[in-house]
Amino acid sequence: MATIVGGLPQCLLAAAMLTTAWLSSGGVSVWGQTSEKTPPAADHASSPSVPANDLHALIEQLGHKDYYVRQRAQEELARLGFDAFDALGAATTHDDLEIAARAKYLLRLIRVEWTVKSDPPEVRRLLRDYEAQTVEGRQARMRALAGLHDDIGVGPLCRLVRFEKSLLLSKLAAVELLQERTSAGPPKSAVVEGVRKLLDVCNRPSAKWLLTWTRMADDPAAALDEWSRLVDAEQASLRRAPSESNSGIVAGLVRFQALQLKRVGKAEEAVAAMHRLVELERGDPGTLAELMTWLVEQKVWKAVDELSQKFAARFSDEPNLLYLLAEAYAEQGQKERAEETATRAFQLYPEKRPDQLSHHYGSAKNLRRQGLFAWAKREYEYVIANAPVTEDVRLLFEFTMMLHDQGEELEAAKVLENAVQALAKKTDQNAEIAAEVSKALQSRIHFHLACHWEQQNDPVKHREHLDKALPDGESDVDILIACYRLPNQSPEYHAKILDLIKKTALQCRDRIAEEPEDDEIYNELAWLIGNTEGDLDEALRLSEKSLEIRPEAGSHYDTLARVCFAKGDLENAVKHQTHALELDPHSGLIAGQLKLFRKTLEEKGKKP
Numbered sequence: 001m002a003t004i005v006g007g008l009p010q011c012l013l014a015a016a017m018l019t020t021a022w023l024s025s026g027g028v029s030v031w032g033q034t035s036e037k038t039p040p041a042a043d044h045a046s047s048p049s050v051p052a053n054d055l056h057a058l059i060e061q062l063g064h065k066d067y068y069v070r071q072r073a074q075e076e077l078a079r080l081g082f083d084a085f086d087a088l089g090a091a092t093t094h095d096d097l098e099i100a101a102r103a104k105y106l107l108r109l110i111r112v113e114w115t116v117k118s119d120p121p122e123v124r125r126l127l128r129d130y131e132a133q134t135v136e137g138r139q140a141r142m143r144a145l146a147g148l149h150d151d152i153g154v155g156p157l158c159r160l161v162r163f164e165k166s167l168l169l170s171k172l173a174a175v176e177l178l179q180e181r182t183s184a185g186p187p188k189s190a191v192v193e194g195v196r197k198l199l200d201v202c203n204r205p206s207a208k209w210l211l212t213w214t215r216m217a218d219d220p221a222a223a224l225d226e227w228s229r230l231v232d233a234e235q236a237s238l239r240r241a242p243s244e245s246n247s248g249i250v251a252g253l254v255r256f257q258a259l260q261l262k263r264v265g266k267a268e269e270a271v272a273a274m275h276r277l278v279e280l281e282r283g284d285p286g287t288l289a290e291l292m293t294w295l296v297e298q299k300v301w302k303a304v305d306e307l308s309q310k311f312a313a314r315f316s317d318e319p320n321l322l323y324l325l326a327e328a329y330a331e332q333g334q335k336e337r338a339e340e341t342a343t344r345a346f347q348l349y350p351e352k353r354p355d356q357l358s359h360h361y362g363s364a365k366n367l368r369r370q371g372l373f374a375w376a377k378r379e380y381e382y383v384i385a386n387a388p389v390t391e392d393v394r395l396l397f398e399f400t401m402m403l404h405d406q407g408e409e410l411e412a413a414k415v416l417e418n419a420v421q422a423l424a425k426k427t428d429q430n431a432e433i434a435a436e437v438s439k440a441l442q443s444r445i446h447f448h449l450a451c452h453w454e455q456q457n458d459p460v461k462h463r464e465h466l467d468k469a470l471p472d473g474e475s476d477v478d479i480l481i482a483c484y485r486l487p488n489q490s491p492e493y494h495a496k497i498l499d500l501i502k503k504t505a506l507q508c509r510d511r512i513a514e515e516p517e518d519d520e521i522y523n524e525l526a527w528l529i530g531n532t533e534g535d536l537d538e539a540l541r542l543s544e545k546s547l548e549i550r551p552e553a554g555s556h557y558d559t560l561a562r563v564c565f566a567k568g569d570l571e572n573a574v575k576h577q578t579h580a581l582e583l584d585p586h587s588g589l590i591a592g593q594l595k596l597f598r599k600t601l602e603e604k605g606k607k608p
Contacts, residue, residue, distance in 0.1 A: 055080075055087040062103065063096040070102070077106055081116075085163055086201070107165075114159065120152050125548040127156060135169065142173045144551035146180035147582070149575050151191050153177075158198045161206045167244045171234075174206035175252035178213060186217030205234060209253065220264050227257050235280075248287055251280055255294065274303045283311050285318060292324045293370075296331065304328045319345040319363045327372060342375050352386045361395065368402050371586030376402065384415070393437060400448065405589050409452035416445045443473030450482060459487070475504045477524055481531045501532050519549035523556050530563040539563045554584030558593065570601040 061073035077084045084106070091103035114127040126141045133141060142160065145153035160173040181187070187195070192214040199207040209230060215223040231253045238245040258273035274295065281291055288311060295304045308315050308325050315321045322345035330338035345363065349356040360379045367376035380399040384392060396419055403412035420441050423434040446469035453461035466483050473479040483497045508525035515521060523546040529539035543560040550556060557580035565573035577594040584590055 052087075055084060058084075059087055059091045059094075059099060059103070062091070063094075063099040070098070074102055074106065078109060082159070082163060114156070119156065121544065122148055122547075123152060123156050125544060126153075126551055128548065135166075138169055139172050139176065141551065142176040143180075146176045147552075147579070149579055151188065154187075154191050155194055155198070158195055158210065161204065161210060162199060162202045167204065167206075168246070168249075170204055171206045171245060171249050174209050175249050178209065178256045179252050181213075181256075186220075187214055192217070205230070205237070213256075216260065220260070224257070224260060224264070224266075227253075227260070231257060247280060247282060247284075248290075251277055251287070251291065254280065259298075271300065271303075274298065274300050275306065278303055278307045278310060281307065281310070283314055285314070288314060289318075289320050289324065292321060296324055296328045299331065301328065301332060317348070319348050319359060320366050322348070323363065323367060323370075323372065323375060326375075327370065346375075346378060346382075354387075357383050357387055364399075369584075369586070373402065373406060373586075381415075384419070393440075396441070397444075400444065404448065404451065405587055407455065407588060409448045409455065413445045413448040413452070416441045416448070420445070439472045443469045443471070443476060443479065445469075447473065447476070447479050447482065462486075474500050475507060477504065477528045480504060480528065484532045498533065501528065501534070504528065505534060517549060519546040519553070519556065522546035522549070523553075523559050526563055527559045530559060530566045536563060536567050540567070552583060554580045554582075554587065554590060557583060558587075558590050561593065561597065565597055565600075570597065570604065573597045574601055 058073045058077050061069050062077075064070050064073070077088065088103045088107050092100050092107065094100045094103065114130045115124045119127070123145065126144050130138060130141055142157060145157050147153070154177060157173050157177045161170050164170045164173065186192075195210050195214050199211055212223050212226050212230060215226075231250065234245060234253055235250050238247065238250055254273055254277050258270045258277070261267075261273060262270035277291060277295075281288060288307075292304070292307060295307065304325070308321075311321075315325060322341055326338045326341035326345065329335075329341060346360075349359045360383050364376050364379035364383065367373070367379060377399075380395070380402070384395060384399065387395065396416065400412040400415055403409070403415070420438050423438045423441075446465040450462050450465035450469060453465060463486060466479065466486065469476075469479050470483060480497065480501050484501065486493075489497075505525060505528060508521055508528070511518070511521045512525070522542045526539040526542035526546065528534075529536065530543075540560075540563050543556065543563050546556045547553070547560065557576050561573045561575075561577035561580060564570075564576060574594070574597045577590065577597050580590050581587065581594055
């Protein structure tokens with residue numbers, strides 16, 4: 001979709017600016033894709049496909065007196081890749097220093113290239129530069145893999161569980177997978193087979209967690225008993241070796257345990273596990289907010305109260321925590337208490353200094369993501385009212401796009417009209433800049449008014465406001481798409497819009513050349529092409545690139561779905577749009593597009 005947060009239409013952007021492949025050829029396949037709808041099992045057994053004696057011989061040849069024998073053995077082991085991983089790991093402590101050194105070298109190479117030929121494109125994008133990521137970056141890739149459709153990320157995550165050199169990261173990979181499936185039933189049979197083939201010989205705690213998960217379908221009672229022991233063991237591990245675990249990992253295991261207990265009807269034990277989460281929490285702002293969010297989602301109100309009382313001082317100082325508490329009250333029907341708590345959150349930073357305004361802006365973004373639009377609106381309005389308009393064009397666009405997403409077009413236009421009026425009062429050295437910004441905002445006002453009249457089924461006023469939006473919005477992707485879709489166009493008008501679309505596409509390509517790591521530009525151009533005309537294969541590549549840079553953006557999956565829809569690939573359109581809604585569950589535009597795609601697919605006699 002046209003970006004809701006972070007990016008700008010080109011007309012507003014211009015105003016604001018005034019202010020190693022060796023392994024991939026080796027036939028290694030830890031988990032490949034065999035069909036569109038059925039998650040595949042592992043392609044090779046958990047034990048190496050090469051006989052142990054042959055592997056031992058190759059390892060020994062790494063220390064052969066003949067250089068060429070050593071090199072051939074090294075090349076063969078490199079070709080085997082992950083199949084040789086365990087043997088190479090054991091060889092790193094070999095008495096022969098040459099063998100140990102070459103084994104360490106080969107292990108480093110295996111870890112550099114985490115993708116294999118059979119990986120689907122989405123997996124390859126996420127793992128392509130995995131080795132270059134920080135711990136936080138790697139965990140983000142793990143989270144994105146866990147959220148991929150049709151379980152295609154399960155195999156690669158098992159690969160990380162088994163082969164990641166960091167025990168901590170191995171555990172994080174397993175927890176990300178489990179957290180994505182906390183509320184789901186037992187894994188499918190093909191997933192069970194794949195996990196067991198790959199991890200049966202692995203003794204890491206994280207492998208044991210996933211293997212226990214696969215036994216949930218066979219004997220849930222026994223699996224849950226085992227799970228309790230695993231949680232206790234990990235909590236002991238955290239006390240004994242804190243560098244190899246963290247409280248988030250333990251909490252993730254308990255969270256999974258709680259929902260599995262709930263799923264099998266053990267409500268009291270599930271609630272006890274949820275209360276254990278409160279006991280485990282140490283009050284770190286990040287983990288505290290995450291736990292609070294989860295407890296609200298699960299509607300465990302006693303645990304919510306217990307958490308807010310345990311960390312009352314922290315709650316009193318953190319707007320995000322207070323807003324979560326307000327959401328909990330609202331969910332329980334306590335509207336007055338909810339509003340009182342939300343007002344306390346809003347009033348925490350009463351001054352108008354930039355540092356205090358930044359807290360309000362952070363609250364506005366969090367509330368938008370949570371779907372708490374009324375409170376988000378108040379926060380946005382406060383920041384906009386107290387920040388120089390020429391410095392917050394991005395903020396204006398972000399706020400009005402939130403309103404647009406919720407169908408509040410007149411309100412969006414009003415916000416921009418107020419900004420234009422404020423700009424008109426500029427008489428200092430920024431007056432010229434203000435005039436340029438004002439022109440860009442005027443085009444957006446008419447865009448929102450056009451959307452309003454389209455909602456009212458008034459084609460005359462719809463067209464009238466698009467005509468007014470176009471002169472100063474010739475490079476605004478949203479305006480161009482709306483003009484392109486106008487019915488009953490004359491050939492001359494259609495040619496004019498196509499010319500502007502081509503011109504804007506060229507500008508986007510120039511911006512990509514200047515800022516090749518800006519995911520929003522790739523997404524914007526893909527959205528433009530996918531909704532109008534152009535090279536749809538290029539649009540697909542652009543959309544995939546945006547997701548490679550920012551793999552958890554719901555708006556980017558929305559664009560990918562639109563491109564697939566334009567290409568006639570309705571199954572993938574529905575699939576990607578469904579994932580977009582999972583990532584941004586409160587988006588009205590994304591939900592509307594999913595409804596359209598599903599309806600179109602059904603009309604063609606197919607099923608998603």
